[in-house]
Amino acid sequence: MRLILEKRAETPLAMTIASPLIAVALTLVSAAVIFLAMGQDPWAALHVYFVAPLSDSWGLQEVAVKATPLVLISVGLALCYRSNNWNIGAEGQFLVGAMAGGWLALATHGAPQGPWLLPSMLVVGAIGGALFALIPAVLKTRFGANEILTSLMLVYVAELLLDWLVRGPWRDPQGFNMPVTVTFEPEAVVPLLLEGGRLNLGTPIALLVVAIVAVLVGRTLKGFEIRLVGEAPRAARFAGFDERRLTWTVFAISGALAGLAGILEAAGTVRMLQPGISPGYGFTAIIVAFLGRLNPVGCLIAGVFLAITFIGGENAQIMLRMPLDVTRVFQGLLLFYVLACDTLLLYRPRLVRSAAA
Amino acid sequence: MTLLEAILLTVITASTPLLIAAIGELVVEKSGVLNLGVEGMMIMGAACGIVAAIATGSGAAGVLAAVLAGMAMAALFAALTLGLAANQVAAGLALTIFGIGLSGVVGAAHVGAQREGIGKLEIPLLSDIPFLGPVLFGQDPFVYASFALTAGVAWFLTRTKAGLILRACGESAASAHALGYPVLRIRFLAILFGGACAGLAGAYLSLVLTPFWTSGMTAGRGWIALAIVVFASWLPWRAALGAYLFGGITILQLHAQGAGFRVPPQLMSALPYLITIVVLVAIMRLRRGGTAGPANLGTPFVPDR
Structure with missing residues (x-):
């Protein structure tokens, strides 16, 4: 199995709005994992980070x-x-x-x-x-x-x-x-x-x-x-x-x-x-x-x-x-996810069997 | 030890990390990929290098950890830019922001923790030659490695078939693909090599140059390495010249500050950055606007099966 990208003829409008939201959601999930790895309660930490402000x-x-x-x-x-x-x-x-x-x-x-x-x-x-x-x-x-x-x-x-x-x-x-x-x-x-x-x-x-x-x-x-x-x-x-x-x-x-x-x-x-x-x-x-x-x-x-x-x-x-640098980690991750999701706008990713390719 | 000898030795230590990182990026760019994340990979190398060295008590383990950290960061970049054909400029910036942040988290527990630097590798007999001996044959292993890398990459790019194919991917990915070469795989390996070099350069900073960790300790060296690649017109030996030019400027301004020149120290500290700009402009003037860079530099490639 491998991933190939197919160029889309046009960008669906729903994807244009959805892609940044998906990126934010993925960042929140990654943040929870990082909090867990740092020995924090992920829910409490997410609350402090994103809700309390x-x-x-x-x-x-x-x-x-x-x-x-x-x-x-x-x-x-x-x-x-x-x-x-x-x-x-x-x-x-x-x-x-x-x-x-x-x-x-x-x-x-x-x-x-x-x-x-x-x-x-x-x-x-x-x-x-x-x-x-x-x-x-x-x-x-x-x-x-x-x-x-x-x-x-x-x-x-x-x-x-x-x-x-x-x-x-x-x-x-x-x-x-x-x-x-x-x-x-x-x-x-x-x-x-x-x-x-x-x-x-x-x-x-x-x-x-x-x-x-x-x-x-x-x-x-x-x-x-x-x-x-x-x-x-x-x-x-x-x-x-x-x-x-x-x-x-x-x-x-x-x-x-x-x-x-x-x-x-x-x-x-x-x-x-x-x-x-x-x-x-x-x-x-x-x-x-x-x-x-x-x-x-x-x-x-x-x-x-x-x-x-x-x-x-x-x-x-x-x-x-928690060190202040954690914020930068999230910001960097967010940009990664944004760029990754942008690909979904231009291309249709598809998994194909290696033999077919 | 004379003053000149001392200055030469410090110039070498300032130039070595620049050279290692620049050579790595040069290979990446020759394959047609622009990875602006050198700063991020380098600082992760510095952080992971010192943390691993403190944890294991072994400098070699630190170097290994730094190289692996640099490669892991590079793999992340490759996943985005090759796997998902993302914008390379933006992905490189993301890698830098992410690396600076993550290195701060990784190194947080070790701020200022002193560690004995990696010693010098003195070649017997030869290092006893007056003046030339200590400068040429009394260096730490990184210095020899940096020149071995330069020579190796110069040979690889111009004298081997694999090097020719790598350059073909950078000049025209579509043609290389049409000839049946796996463009994405070749670019992936080049990116990994660049990451390993950046990590190694980072290890040099935290294990040799200043044997302790401070956050943000790369201080723009990754960006200067990128400028060196442009300055060098993508030629390995000219990259070595560029690295020593910048290393020399860094040390000269330090000595000028120490000697008590009546110039604001901030102006002296700004010199390497200002000179980078001047050099970039001068080199473009010499080339009359032509880039001399790989034709496909920075353009994503999506194979159409």
Whole structure:
């Protein structure tokens, strides 16, 4: 017996929706097995991981807070991946956005500030992320340098740049030598939506972005161009679409969204700059993009699910003394299953006898 | 021991894991598969290597465990990309994320546990030659292995029929299949070889270079190995040159930091990554945009019976 793949003539709609759900279900089963192997009660552990974060208002707010950067980044990445541009440096673009916007907050610190400050910070953050993302894009179109490697290398560069800034020129003089900047002034902080929680204006901004990108992809010529270049590059060339311009566009958009996510995180949740302001959002967003089937609304749903795993992982570390890395294992497994299930969309797997083949 | 001698010795130790991992990936890519999961396989090798070495008290058992861990990770990648024809870029990224996470879980109980590194294999008489002796003949077994691997792979790819078939799978899987060669099986073996090499490189990190475990200890070396393959234009001996170039830069920036240059240490630490980018751009300029890579690199192949 062996497995062969037969190409499907068309993709059934039911499979398109079912495949990410199957992937999530398989991840949950694998999680239970891993918990069992680690000597935990699988039901109790699954509850801590995937149910408890949703059981009270505080937990729900935390899920929204964690989902916001994931959704923002993944929506941009989905545009890139659809057009065969492999930007995997969103983590770096996130940090540069936080630094660029944070720079404005620090430069005006202690000076009279106005309501213009926060919007300007968000814009500067997005521009910073976009410019940083344009580096691998230009290196790709101008020199043919592999964007996967260059965008990833720039993540390390951004991390070290942030480290230098908060230990050097931007360090809070009253910070007891800790590598942190001063806490941002109230005008430079993203306003909270509810009393006594952490939910802030960033979440509605992310929802707005999802809506805009969904319209852009589904209803405009640019969106068609992005899809066409990814799915049929030859046809796109015949149609006269400029592939280089498109590469710049999608990198700039995804960099801007990652940068926006970065400054929202710095000015909303952390309220200062410090190393480790991101628990790997830029990398997890890659998984979100694929789980969301490279579709903006899909990214929204997938972002909420992965946010739950982040909170569940933190809870499990405290309550069950499990290493935080378990979360990454689940996230990696989830992406494996998503990719495996995607095959079911394109091919019909069939077991045949070896002799017949 | 002179300073130059000391620098040369440290350059060798910094370059060896890069070379081993790059040679493995080179074979994988020559067969037409792009495995971006080198970082994940390498760090699993590092974690399993040190855990097995501590558990058994034997360095050899650690190395074996690391190689097997790398191969197991590679088999997972192969199941997805060959068995299910999944997107290779995404599967490689998944392998890296998964490996970094799993290595943290595997190594959690052993963070910082010290262990005596694997000793050097000094060749009698030859290692007594002044200067050249310790550098060329007083190294640990991995260093010799890395050069044996390079020579072996160079010979295999250019001088054997099996190597020719492997390259055919990378240039045109459809033609190789039409000639009756089992493309998927050949690619599977290549991926396993790449996994074994990445695991071995990981073992070098946790058993020789810094004989203890810290999570995330590969620090992007797997990605640099991938860049070295591009830099080398898929030629084994040029990969060795690339590995020593990057190893040299890593050590130079460490010595520059130690010597108290008035440059931020973060800038020095960023140098290997920045230089990777510069080198990638420079090599593409030299090639005038042509890739020189296998024509079918990264495209899944589904045999139509």
